[in-house]
Amino acid sequence: MPLSTAQQTKQRSETLWVWSVWLEGTDAELNSVDHVTYYLHSTFPDPIVKVDDRESGFRLDGRGWGGFLIRVSVTHRDGTTTELEHQLELEFEESFLGAEQAQPRVIVTYPLSESDLANELSARLMQHGVSPVASEAEVGLAQSASAADGVVAILPNRVPLWLEEDIAEAKGMGVRLVAVARKPVDSERSPGLAGIRTFPIDDSASVDALATDIASTFADETVD
Numbered sequence: 001m002p003l004s005t006a007q008q009t010k011q012r013s014e015t016l017w018v019w020s021v022w023l024e025g026t027d028a029e030l031n032s033v034d035h036v037t038y039y040l041h042s043t044f045p046d047p048i049v050k051v052d053d054r055e056s057g058f059r060l061d062g063r064g065w066g067g068f069l070i071r072v073s074v075t076h077r078d079g080t081t082t083e084l085e086h087q088l089e090l091e092f093e094e095s096f097l098g099a100e101q102a103q104p105r106v107i108v109t110y111p112l113s114e115s116d117l118a119n120e121l122s123a124r125l126m127q128h129g130v131s132p133v134a135s136e137a138e139v140g141l142a143q144s145a146s147a148a149d150g151v152v153a154i155l156p157n158r159v160p161l162w163l164e165e166d167i168a169e170a171k172g173m174g175v176r177l178v179a180v181a182r183k184p185v186d187s188e189r190s191p192g193l194a195g196i197r198t199f200p201i202d203d204s205a206s207v208d209a210l211a212t213d214i215a216s217t218f219a220d221e222t223v224d
Contacts, residue, residue, distance in 0.1 A: 003029050005072055005086040011093045016065060021086055022057035023074065030054060032076050039071035043119045065126050066090065103131040104218040110154035111163060117207070118154055121180070124211035125152075130218055150176035150218055155198075157182045159190055168192030178217055180210065 003025040011017050023036060035052035038060050051058045058074075072084040106125065110118040122132040153167050171177060171192070179185070179198045187194035197217065199210055 003033075003074060003082055003084065005070075005084055007086065007088060009088075009090055011090070012063075016063060017090045018061070018063045019088060019090070020059055020061045021070060021072075021088065022059035023072075024057065030057065032078070033058065034075050034077045036060075037073040037075065039073070041068040041119065042116065043123070065123060066132065103129055104149045104215075105131045106150045106152050106218065107148045108132050108152045108154065109163065109166065111156055111160055113156055114154045117180075117201070120207050121152070121154070121211055121214075124208050125215060127208075128211050128215035130211075130215045148175075150178070152214060153177065153179045153196075155179050155181040155185065155193070159193065164190050164192045167196070171196075176218070178214055180214075 003023055005021055006024045007019060007021045009017050009019040021038070023030060023033065031054070033054065035050055036058040038049045038051065040047040040049065040062070041064075044062075044064075049060055051060050053059065067088045067090045070086045070088055072086055074082040074084065076082070108118050108122050108125075125132055151167075151170055153163065155163070167177065167179075168191075177196050179193065179196045180201050181198050182201065184200075185193045185196070185198055199213055201207075201210055
C-alpha cells in the first residue's frame with residue numbers, strides 16, 4: 001500500500017490536546033524513507049519539524065487547542081520526495097463535553113490576509129471561555145453559522161465582497177455577529193455591515209484585551 005499518515009490524540013483539559021502523527025506503510029516503503037518534514041500551522045514556535053526516527057514511523061508529537069492541516073514532505077533515500085497532507089482532527093472526550101457545551105461557540109471568519117490575527121484571536125478567545133468551533137478563511141459562512149452561537153468577522157481595510165455577502169446572509173439567519181475592523185465601517189458603502197457591533201484593532205492593540213471584550217459580549221448574550 002502507498003505511504004499514508006495516521007494520528008492519535010488525547011484531550012488533557014477543556015482547551016488542550018496532545019497529539020501524534022506518523023507514517024504508515026509496508027516495511028519496504030518505510031525503510032525507503034530517509035526523513036520526514038512536517039509543516040505545522042504558522043502559530044507554532046517551530047512550524048517546520050524534521051523527523052528521522054524510522055523505529056517510531058517518523059512520529060511527531062505535539063500539543064495544541066485546535067485542529068489544522070499538516071503538510072508532510074517525505075524524503076526518500078534515493079533523493080525523491082512524496083508529498084502528503086494530514087488533517088489533524090481533535091474530538092472532545094466525554095469527560096470534557098459538559099464544560100465545552102457550557103461555553104459560547106463562535107466561528108471566526110476572515111480573509112487570508114488576516115490569518116495571523118485570526119489564529120491569535122481564536123487562541124485568546126478560548127482562554128477567555130469562548131470556544132471557536134471553526135475558524136473559516138474565505139469559505140461560505142452561512143453554511144456553518146447555524147452550528148455556532150455567534151460569528152466573529154475580521155474585516156480588513158478593504159472588505160472583500162464575498163465576506164460582506166456572507167455576513168449579510170448570516171444576519172438574515174438571525175446569527176449573532178460581532179466584527180473586528182482595521183478601520184471604521186462605512187455602512188453606506190457596505191450596507192450589509194450596518195448594525196454590527198464592531199471592535200477596532202490595529203497593529204499596536206492588545207489581542208488579549210480584544211478577546212476579553214468579545215468574550216464578554218457573547219457571555220452577556222447581547223450584540224448591539
